[in-house]
Amino acid sequence: MGFRYSYDQLVYYGEDVEDSIDRLARFGYDAIELAGEPDAFDAAAVRRRAEQAGIAVGSICSIYTAERDLSHPDGAIREQAAAYVRQVAEFAAAVGAPTMIIAPAAVGRLAPLAAREDEWKWAVEGVRAGGEYAAGLGVNLTLECWNRYETYFLNRLEQAVELWNETGLSNGGVMGDTFHMNIEEDSIADAIRRTGPLLNHVHLADSNRSAPGQGHTDFGEILTALKEIDYQGYVTFELLPPSADPFGVMRAGGHHDFFDRFTEQAIVRVKELERGLAGVA
Numbered sequence: 001m002g003f004r005y006s007y008d009q010l011v012y013y014g015e016d017v018e019d020s021i022d023r024l025a026r027f028g029y030d031a032i033e034l035a036g037e038p039d040a041f042d043a044a045a046v047r048r049r050a051e052q053a054g055i056a057v058g059s060i061c062s063i064y065t066a067e068r069d070l071s072h073p074d075g076a077i078r079e080q081a082a083a084y085v086r087q088v089a090e091f092a093a094a095v096g097a098p099t100m101i102i103a104p105a106a107v108g109r110l111a112p113l114a115a116r117e118d119e120w121k122w123a124v125e126g127v128r129a130g131g132e133y134a135a136g137l138g139v140n141l142t143l144e145c146w147n148r149y150e151t152y153f154l155n156r157l158e159q160a161v162e163l164w165n166e167t168g169l170s171n172g173g174v175m176g177d178t179f180h181m182n183i184e185e186d187s188i189a190d191a192i193r194r195t196g197p198l199l200n201h202v203h204l205a206d207s208n209r210s211a212p213g214q215g216h217t218d219f220g221e222i223l224t225a226l227k228e229i230d231y232q233g234y235v236t237f238e239l240l241p242p243s244a245d246p247f248g249v250m251r252a253g254g255h256h257d258f259f260d261r262f263t264e265q266a267i268v269r270v271k272e273l274e275r276g277l278a279g280v281a
Contacts, residue, residue: 002274003226005267006031006058006236008203011258013250017046021053027264031058033236034095036088043094050095058234059142059201060092060100069106070126071153073114078122085130093137099201099233101175102130102141104163105153112152123153124166131169141172142201142233147183155184157191161198173200177238179209182217189218189225196229203238204270209246211239211262212269220273227277237266 009032012020017034024032032050034041034057050057064070068081085102092100104123112119131141143164145154154160160174176199178188185191192199204222206215226235239262240246241255249255 003223003231003235003270004030004058004233005270006033006234007263007266008033008035008061008236008238010035010061011239011250011255013247013255015259017041018049021046021049021055023260023263025053025055027267029055029263029267031056031234031236033057033059033061033234033238034091034097036060036062036091036100038087038091041091041095043091047095057095057097058099059236060088060095060097061238062088062101062103064103064106066106066108069109070103070130071105071119071123073118073122078126082126082129085126086133089130089134089137089139092134092139097139099140099142099172100134101144101201102127103144103146103151103154105151107146107150110149110152119153120163124163127163128167128169131167131171135169135171139171140200141169142175143172144175144177145180145184146177147180149183150180155180157181157185157195157199161195164198173198175199175201175203177203177205178217178219178222179203179205179207179238182207189221192222192225192231193229199229199231199233201233201236202226202231203236204266205237205239208242209240210242211237211258211265212273213265214262219270220276223270223273223277235270237263239266 241249
Protein backbone atom coordinates (compact mmCIF):
# COMPACT_ATOMS: atom_id res chain seq x y z
CA MET A 1 0.00 0.00 0.00
CA GLY A 2 1.35 3.42 -0.95
CA PHE A 3 1.51 6.65 0.96
CA ARG A 4 -1.60 8.76 1.47
CA TYR A 5 -1.16 12.33 0.29
CA SER A 6 -2.53 15.53 1.79
CA TYR A 7 -1.96 19.28 1.36
CA ASP A 8 -2.12 22.04 3.96
CA GLN A 9 -4.93 24.46 3.16
CA LEU A 10 -2.98 27.26 4.91
CA VAL A 11 -1.24 28.24 1.69
CA TYR A 12 -4.49 28.79 -0.21
CA TYR A 13 -4.78 32.14 1.51
CA GLY A 14 -8.07 33.93 0.87
CA GLU A 15 -9.62 31.07 -1.08
CA ASP A 16 -12.96 29.42 -0.29
CA VAL A 17 -12.21 26.05 1.26
CA GLU A 18 -14.60 24.33 -1.16
CA ASP A 19 -12.37 25.46 -4.05
CA SER A 20 -9.32 24.15 -2.19
CA ILE A 21 -10.99 20.77 -1.67
CA ASP A 22 -11.91 20.57 -5.35
CA ARG A 23 -8.33 21.37 -6.41
CA LEU A 24 -6.88 18.61 -4.23
CA ALA A 25 -9.40 16.08 -5.51
CA ARG A 26 -8.58 17.08 -9.10
CA PHE A 27 -4.85 16.49 -8.58
CA GLY A 28 -5.32 13.12 -6.91
CA TYR A 29 -4.84 13.92 -3.23
CA ASP A 30 -6.33 11.72 -0.54
CA ALA A 31 -6.93 14.43 2.05
CA ILE A 32 -6.75 18.07 3.03
CA GLU A 33 -5.14 19.52 6.15
CA LEU A 34 -7.18 22.43 7.51
CA ALA A 35 -5.85 25.53 9.25
CA GLY A 36 -6.51 25.45 12.98
CA GLU A 37 -8.90 28.38 13.10
CA PRO A 38 -12.23 26.69 13.89
CA ASP A 39 -14.24 29.91 13.78
CA ALA A 40 -13.29 30.37 10.11
CA PHE A 41 -15.12 27.22 9.01
CA ASP A 42 -18.56 25.67 8.93
CA ALA A 43 -17.41 22.23 10.10
CA ALA A 44 -20.46 20.34 8.84
CA ALA A 45 -20.28 21.99 5.41
CA VAL A 46 -16.54 21.30 5.08
CA ARG A 47 -16.97 17.66 6.03
CA ARG A 48 -19.84 17.27 3.59
CA ARG A 49 -17.91 18.90 0.73
CA ALA A 50 -14.83 16.74 1.34
CA GLU A 51 -16.96 13.61 1.31
CA GLN A 52 -18.59 14.71 -1.95
CA ALA A 53 -15.17 15.29 -3.49
CA GLY A 54 -13.95 11.88 -2.33
CA ILE A 55 -11.19 13.08 -0.03
CA ALA A 56 -10.75 13.09 3.74
CA VAL A 57 -9.96 15.82 6.21
CA GLY A 58 -6.70 14.27 7.34
CA SER A 59 -5.48 16.67 10.02
CA ILE A 60 -5.73 20.10 11.59
CA CYS A 61 -2.72 22.44 11.49
CA SER A 62 -3.05 24.31 14.78
CA ILE A 63 -1.61 27.82 14.96
CA TYR A 64 0.19 28.81 18.16
CA THR A 65 0.34 32.58 18.49
CA ALA A 66 1.59 34.54 21.51
CA GLU A 67 -1.85 34.20 23.09
CA ARG A 68 -1.75 30.41 22.64
CA ASP A 69 1.40 29.48 24.52
CA LEU A 70 1.19 26.32 26.63
CA SER A 71 4.53 26.97 28.36
CA HIS A 72 4.12 30.67 29.15
CA PRO A 73 4.77 31.73 32.77
CA ASP A 74 1.47 33.63 32.83
CA GLY A 75 -1.19 31.14 33.91
CA ALA A 76 -3.92 33.10 32.13
CA ILE A 77 -2.10 32.73 28.81
CA ARG A 78 -1.59 29.01 29.43
CA GLU A 79 -5.31 28.60 30.11
CA GLN A 80 -6.11 30.53 26.95
CA ALA A 81 -3.84 28.16 25.05
CA ALA A 82 -5.50 25.15 26.69
CA ALA A 83 -8.92 26.45 25.68
CA TYR A 84 -7.66 26.79 22.11
CA VAL A 85 -6.39 23.19 22.12
CA ARG A 86 -9.81 21.99 23.28
CA GLN A 87 -11.52 24.05 20.58
CA VAL A 88 -9.29 22.58 17.88
CA ALA A 89 -9.92 19.05 19.18
CA GLU A 90 -13.65 19.67 18.93
CA PHE A 91 -13.20 21.04 15.41
CA ALA A 92 -11.15 18.00 14.40
CA ALA A 93 -13.85 15.67 15.67
CA ALA A 94 -16.55 17.66 13.86
CA VAL A 95 -14.81 17.49 10.47
CA GLY A 96 -13.69 13.88 10.95
CA ALA A 97 -9.97 14.62 11.17
CA PRO A 98 -8.11 11.91 13.11
CA THR A 99 -5.12 14.09 14.00
CA MET A 100 -4.39 17.60 15.26
CA ILE A 101 -1.01 19.27 15.56
CA ILE A 102 0.06 20.62 18.94
CA ALA A 103 3.07 22.77 19.84
CA PRO A 104 4.26 23.56 23.37
CA ALA A 105 5.22 27.22 22.81
CA ALA A 106 4.21 30.14 20.63
CA VAL A 107 5.80 30.48 17.21
CA GLY A 108 8.31 33.31 17.28
CA ARG A 109 9.24 32.95 20.95
CA LEU A 110 13.01 32.55 20.71
CA ALA A 111 13.97 32.62 24.39
CA PRO A 112 12.61 31.34 27.69
CA LEU A 113 10.48 33.62 29.84
CA ALA A 114 10.99 31.55 32.99
CA ALA A 115 13.26 28.77 34.24
CA ARG A 116 13.67 26.06 31.63
CA GLU A 117 12.45 23.34 33.99
CA ASP A 118 9.29 25.31 34.74
CA GLU A 119 8.49 25.89 31.09
CA TRP A 120 9.10 22.21 30.37
CA LYS A 121 6.74 21.24 33.21
CA TRP A 122 4.01 23.58 31.95
CA ALA A 123 4.44 22.22 28.42
CA VAL A 124 4.11 18.62 29.58
CA GLU A 125 1.02 19.51 31.62
CA GLY A 126 -0.56 21.41 28.74
CA VAL A 127 0.07 18.75 26.13
CA ARG A 128 -1.13 16.04 28.52
CA ALA A 129 -4.36 17.88 29.32
CA GLY A 130 -4.99 18.58 25.64
CA GLY A 131 -4.33 14.97 24.73
CA GLU A 132 -6.66 13.65 27.39
CA TYR A 133 -9.43 15.96 26.18
CA ALA A 134 -8.81 15.01 22.53
CA ALA A 135 -8.84 11.30 23.40
CA GLY A 136 -12.41 11.67 24.66
CA LEU A 137 -13.33 12.92 21.18
CA GLY A 138 -11.44 10.21 19.29
CA VAL A 139 -8.72 12.62 18.14
CA ASN A 140 -4.96 12.02 18.20
CA LEU A 141 -2.24 14.60 18.79
CA THR A 142 1.00 15.07 16.92
CA LEU A 143 3.71 17.13 18.62
CA GLU A 144 5.58 19.43 16.26
CA CYS A 145 9.15 20.78 16.33
CA TRP A 146 10.12 24.04 14.63
CA ASN A 147 13.54 25.34 13.67
CA ARG A 148 15.61 27.63 15.90
CA TYR A 149 14.49 30.75 14.03
CA GLU A 150 10.85 30.09 14.99
CA THR A 151 11.20 28.71 18.53
CA TYR A 152 13.81 27.93 21.14
CA PHE A 153 11.72 25.18 22.72
CA LEU A 154 11.57 22.03 20.55
CA ASN A 155 13.87 21.93 17.54
CA ARG A 156 14.64 18.23 16.98
CA LEU A 157 12.54 15.08 16.94
CA GLU A 158 14.45 13.55 19.85
CA GLN A 159 13.33 16.48 22.02
CA ALA A 160 9.71 16.00 20.98
CA VAL A 161 9.95 12.29 21.77
CA GLU A 162 11.25 13.11 25.25
CA LEU A 163 8.40 15.52 25.94
CA TRP A 164 5.79 13.19 24.47
CA ASN A 165 6.98 10.29 26.60
CA GLU A 166 6.73 12.44 29.72
CA THR A 167 3.05 13.13 29.05
CA GLY A 168 2.21 9.42 29.27
CA LEU A 169 -0.33 9.86 26.46
CA SER A 170 -1.16 7.01 24.10
CA ASN A 171 -3.28 8.89 21.55
CA GLY A 172 -0.65 10.27 19.22
CA GLY A 173 3.05 10.87 18.80
CA VAL A 174 5.39 13.36 17.16
CA MET A 175 5.63 14.84 13.70
CA GLY A 176 8.49 15.65 11.38
CA ASP A 177 8.57 18.66 9.05
CA THR A 178 11.31 18.38 6.46
CA PHE A 179 11.73 22.16 6.16
CA HIS A 180 12.54 22.46 9.86
CA MET A 181 14.46 19.18 9.92
CA ASN A 182 16.69 20.36 7.07
CA ILE A 183 17.94 23.06 9.45
CA GLU A 184 18.08 21.13 12.71
CA GLU A 185 18.68 17.40 12.18
CA ASP A 186 22.03 15.78 11.42
CA SER A 187 20.15 13.59 8.93
CA ILE A 188 16.44 13.82 8.14
CA ALA A 189 16.24 10.16 7.22
CA ASP A 190 18.11 9.00 10.32
CA ALA A 191 15.92 11.17 12.57
CA ILE A 192 12.87 9.47 11.05
CA ARG A 193 14.37 6.04 11.69
CA ARG A 194 15.25 6.92 15.29
CA THR A 195 11.72 8.14 15.95
CA GLY A 196 10.19 5.01 14.47
CA PRO A 197 6.56 4.22 15.32
CA LEU A 198 6.15 7.43 17.36
CA LEU A 199 6.23 9.40 14.10
CA ASN A 200 2.54 9.80 13.32
CA HIS A 201 2.47 12.84 11.01
CA VAL A 202 4.79 14.34 8.39
CA HIS A 203 5.01 17.68 6.61
CA LEU A 204 7.00 17.71 3.38
CA ALA A 205 8.53 20.84 1.89
CA ASP A 206 11.78 21.40 0.04
CA SER A 207 14.76 23.21 1.58
CA ASN A 208 13.29 26.56 0.52
CA ARG A 209 9.83 25.55 1.81
CA SER A 210 8.55 25.20 -1.73
CA ALA A 211 7.40 22.14 -3.67
CA PRO A 212 9.71 19.12 -3.87
CA GLY A 213 12.06 19.69 -6.76
CA GLN A 214 12.42 23.42 -6.11
CA GLY A 215 15.26 23.02 -3.57
CA HIS A 216 18.00 20.57 -2.61
CA THR A 217 16.26 18.17 -0.18
CA ASP A 218 16.73 14.47 -0.99
CA PHE A 219 13.17 13.19 -0.82
CA GLY A 220 14.18 9.76 -2.06
CA GLU A 221 16.04 8.97 1.16
CA ILE A 222 13.22 10.48 3.22
CA LEU A 223 10.60 8.28 1.58
CA THR A 224 12.88 5.28 2.00
CA ALA A 225 13.13 5.95 5.74
CA LEU A 226 9.34 6.33 5.99
CA LYS A 227 8.91 2.98 4.25
CA GLU A 228 11.43 1.36 6.57
CA ILE A 229 9.52 2.41 9.69
CA ASP A 230 6.19 1.42 8.08
CA TYR A 231 4.87 4.96 8.38
CA GLN A 232 1.07 4.94 8.41
CA GLY A 233 0.16 8.64 8.58
CA TYR A 234 -0.51 11.14 5.82
CA VAL A 235 2.30 12.63 3.77
CA THR A 236 1.21 16.27 3.94
CA PHE A 237 2.72 19.07 1.91
CA GLU A 238 3.06 22.30 3.89
CA LEU A 239 4.48 24.69 1.32
CA LEU A 240 4.95 28.39 2.05
CA PRO A 241 6.62 31.35 0.32
CA PRO A 242 10.36 31.69 1.13
CA SER A 243 10.10 34.67 3.44
CA ALA A 244 10.54 35.54 7.11
CA ASP A 245 6.88 36.56 6.90
CA PRO A 246 5.23 34.04 4.56
CA PHE A 247 1.74 35.08 5.61
CA GLY A 248 2.56 38.68 4.75
CA VAL A 249 3.61 37.51 1.28
CA MET A 250 0.32 35.65 0.93
CA ARG A 251 -1.72 38.64 2.09
CA ALA A 252 0.00 40.65 -0.64
CA GLY A 253 -0.91 38.04 -3.24
CA GLY A 254 2.60 36.73 -3.87
CA HIS A 255 1.87 33.03 -3.57
CA HIS A 256 -0.09 31.99 -6.64
CA ASP A 257 2.48 29.37 -7.70
CA PHE A 258 1.41 27.48 -4.57
CA PHE A 259 -2.10 26.93 -5.94
CA ASP A 260 -2.32 24.77 -9.09
CA ARG A 261 1.37 24.74 -10.07
CA PHE A 262 3.00 23.59 -6.83
CA THR A 263 0.00 21.52 -5.72
CA GLU A 264 0.43 19.43 -8.85
CA GLN A 265 4.24 19.43 -8.83
CA ALA A 266 4.42 18.24 -5.21
CA ILE A 267 2.33 15.12 -5.64
CA VAL A 268 3.65 14.26 -9.10
CA ARG A 269 7.28 14.51 -7.98
CA VAL A 270 6.91 12.55 -4.75
CA LYS A 271 4.70 9.85 -6.26
CA GLU A 272 7.35 9.43 -8.96
CA LEU A 273 9.96 8.89 -6.26
CA GLU A 274 7.66 6.52 -4.39
CA ARG A 275 7.25 4.35 -7.49
CA GLY A 276 11.02 4.01 -7.57
CA LEU A 277 11.01 2.52 -4.07
CA ALA A 278 9.35 -0.76 -4.99
CA GLY A 279 10.74 -3.48 -2.79
CA VAL A 280 11.86 -1.22 0.07
CA ALA A 281 10.86 -2.88 3.35
